[in-house]
Structure formats: structure tokens, C-alpha cells
Amino acid sequence: MQAVALTEFGEPEVLSLQELDDPLVGPDTVLVEVRAAGVNPVDYMIRRGYLQGAYPHHMPLIPGWDVAGVVRAAGPAVTGYRPGDEVVGYVRKDHVQNGTYADMVAAPVRTLAHKSRSLDFERAAGIPLAGLTAVQTLHAAGAGRGDIVLVHAASGGVGHLAVQIATAMGASRVIGTASEGNHEFLRELGAEPLTYGERLPERLAELVGGEGKVDVALDFVGGQALADSPSIVRSPERHVSVMDPDTVLSQGGRYVFVHPDSQQLTWLGELADNGQLRVEVQQTFPLEQAAAAHRVLEDGHVRGKLVLTPA
Structure with a gap:
């Protein structure tokens, strides 16, 4: 198979298109022909070697945990998928080596769901990691009907999905921080935009009135946003971050x-089919241009998702 892989950690230039052995198909695994692979910040963290303390890493290392594609073969214990099925997956395994930046990937069935009927492969590939992160942070915060939810970095890959999922879960108001250039985009998604930066708690108080606090705060950026979160949420345990566990x-x-x-992946697909979830893809790149996609992502300010497409 063809895959983008690295043999040493470093800058985007360590990524190259290589010819590697086809994946092995285990008893509870399906072989997926990759039609699109989502690009996420964790991918460049892996490329830089930042996750070596969390997972075993093996070279050559193929990055990528998001996939949308077509089942080509299924292991003997697999009952829910058969060749020809269109699937999406958050294919995170217990070690880092055989990722989704490839034309084929072996995916454990626990990582997969059937693809939304209404989304093309590129947009479907933007859902798994980002959409699951949004769902799981909202659940961790106990978000539900009637809540006022604040989403930090609301125009990004996770944030723009979290805005819509919070609405689908019954939030009465969703407020999203973003640069002014993304305010209209947030309005299209149903959020009230708020410029990030200095005096955020004071400006939020002006927007929400009353005691100036929200019920739920989701942090997808860290830094000052995370520092501000305890002061803007009514109950400390209802602010959630994916960035800095110690803090x-x-x-x-x-x-x-x-x-x-x-199950959560399936539900996200249903939201898309019901018109409740829009996946914004800022740019697609051919698989061999994965390094260019990493440069764009690391530069910041991506609206929605970046996606790779094999030839």
C-alpha cells in the first residue's frame, strides 16, 4: 500500500509517501480502503514525538486517527460490516504506528460506524476525533437542556462541531469565542460570537447579563482561555478542557x-443526516501533500477541518 510515514520525529519534512506492506486483518478488524483521512493537531504532536510518554511508537510510523472509506475485507469475527459498506472511524489503537494517512487501514470494529448518508467522504472524515471530542466534553460537563454553553475556539475543528452538538442536546444559548473574521460563520452555526482575548470574562458578562456566568465552558485551546474558565462558569466541575490536565x-x-x-459516531452521523450537523472543511490535500497540511494546521486559525485524500 501507499502511505505517508515518518522514520524520525521532527518538522513536516519528515513525512514522505512510501510503499509499505498491506495491513493485517485481524479477527475483529476490517480492512478499509481510505477515501479521506482527517488531519488533527494530535497528528503533528505525534510527528514531533510529544506522545512518546503516553503510547508505544514504532517506525515507520503512519500518522492519522480519522478515516472515511469503504470496507474491502472483514475478519471472521466481524458481523456488523461487510465488503462495500461505507464507514467512518476514529482508529486510535494501543500503539502508534499504523494510522490513516494511507490508501488502506486495518480498523478494529470498536472504532467504526457506518458513514452518514448525507456526507461525502471528505466531510465524513472530519467527524470522528473532533465530533467525539465535542460529545465527550459536553457529557463530562453534564450539558443538557436549558444550559448556556460557552465554547472556546468555536470556529476550529472541534469547536464548530461542539457548537452544533450543544444545540442538538438542548442548550438554550451557545456562545463561541473566535476572531472577528469568523463571527458570521459562528452565527450560521447558531452560536453567539464573542471575540477571544483580553477581558473575556467582563465582555462575556455584558453579553449574558445577570451574574455574568455560563453553565458550561468547553476549552479546546488552552492558555488564557483555560485560565479564564473557572471565573465564567457557575460550577467549577462543569468546565472541561482537552488541553492541560494538571491545570x-x-x-x-x-x-x-x-x-x-x-454508538456516539453513529449518533453524530444521524445528526448530519437530520441537518443538525454541518462539517466545515477548509481545505483538502492529496495524500502526498500531508506535510503541507501539517504546516497549515500548525500555523493556526483553521476554520473547521483539513482533510487528506489518497489518489
């Missing part, structure tokens, strides 16, 4: 590291 836990909040969940 958010010391503040009394919750830390989330997304895990595969087939």
Missing part, C-alpha cells in the same frame, strides 16, 4: 482525552 484538574474542572465510541 484543569487543579481548578476543579474535568479533563477529557477522547476515546473511540461506535
Whole structure:
């Protein structure tokens, strides 16, 4: 198979298109022909070697945990998928080596769901990691009907989905922080935009009135946003971050590291089919231009998702 892989950690230039052995198909695994692979910040963290303390890493290393594609073969214990099925997956395994930046990937069934009928492969590939992160942070915060939810970095890959999912879960108001250039985009998604930066708690208080606090705060950016979160949420345990576990836990909040969940992936696809979830793809890149996609992502300010497409 063809795959983008690295043999040493470093800058985007360590990524190259290589010819590697086809994946092995285990008893509870399906072989997926990759039609699109989502690009996420964790991918460049892996490329830089930042996750070596969390997972075993093996070279050559193919990055990528998001996939949308077509089942080509299924292991003998697999009952829910058959060749020809269109699937999506958050294919995170217990070690880092055989990712989704490839034309084929072996995916454990626990990581998969059937693809939304209404989304093309590129947009479907933007859902798994980002959508599951949004769902799981909202659940960790106990978000539900009538809540006022604040989403930090609301125009990004996770944030723009979290805005819509919070609405689908019954939030009465969703407020999203973003640069002014993304305010209209947030309005299209149903959020009230708020410019990030200095004096955020004071400006939020002006927007919401009353005691100037929200019920739920979701942090997808860290830094000042995470520092501000305890002061803007009514109950400390209802602010959740994916960025800095030590800090958010010391503040009394919750830390989330997304895990595969087939049922949640299925539900996200249903939201898309019902017109409740729009997946914004800023740009697609051919697989061999994965390094260019990493440069764009690391430069920041991506609206929605970046996606790779094999030839």
C-alpha cells in the first residue's frame, strides 16, 4: 500500500509517501480502503514525538486517527460490516504506528460506524476525533437542556462541531469565542460570537447579563482561555478542557482525552443526516501533500477541518 510515514520525529519534512506492506486483518478488524483521512493537531504532536510518554511508537510510523472509506475485507469475527459498506472511524489503537494517512487501514470494529448518508467522504472524515471530542466534553460537563454553553475556539475543528452538538442536546444559548473574521460563520452555526482575548470574562458578562456566568465552558485551546474558565462558569466541575490536565484538574474542572465510541459516531452521523450537523472543511490535500497540511494546521486559525485524500 501507499502511505505517508515518518522514520524520525521532527518538522513536516519528515513525512514522505512510501510503499509499505498491506495491513493485517485481524479477527475483529476490517480492512478499509481510505477515501479521506482527517488531519488533527494530535497528528503533528505525534510527528514531533510529544506522545512518546503516553503510547508505544514504532517506525515507520503512519500518522492519522480519522478515516472515511469503504470496507474491502472483514475478519471472521466481524458481523456488523461487510465488503462495500461505507464507514467512518476514529482508529486510535494501543500503539502508534499504523494510522490513516494511507490508501488502506486495518480498523478494529470498536472504532467504526457506518458513514452518514448525507456526507461525502471528505466531510465524513472530519467527524470522528473532533465530533467525539465535542460529545465527550459536553457529557463530562453534564450539558443538557436549558444550559448556556460557552465554547472556546468555536470556529476550529472541534469547536464548530461542539457548537452544533450543544444545540442538538438542548442548550438554550451557545456562545463561541473566535476572531472577528469568523463571527458570521459562528452565527450560521447558531452560536453567539464573542471575540477571544483580553477581558473575556467582563465582555462575556455584558453579553449574558445577570451574574455574568455560563453553565458550561468547553476549552479546546488552552492558555488564557483555560485560565479564564473557572471565573465564567457557575460550577467549577462543569468546565472541561482537552488541553492541560494538571491545570484543569487543579481548578476543579474535568479533563477529557477522547476515546473511540461506535454508538456516539453513529449518533453524530444521524445528526448530519437530520441537518443538525454541518462539517466545515477548509481545505483538502492529496495524500502526498500531508506535510503541507501539517504546516497549515500548525500555523493556526483553521476554520473547521483539513482533510487528506489518497489518489
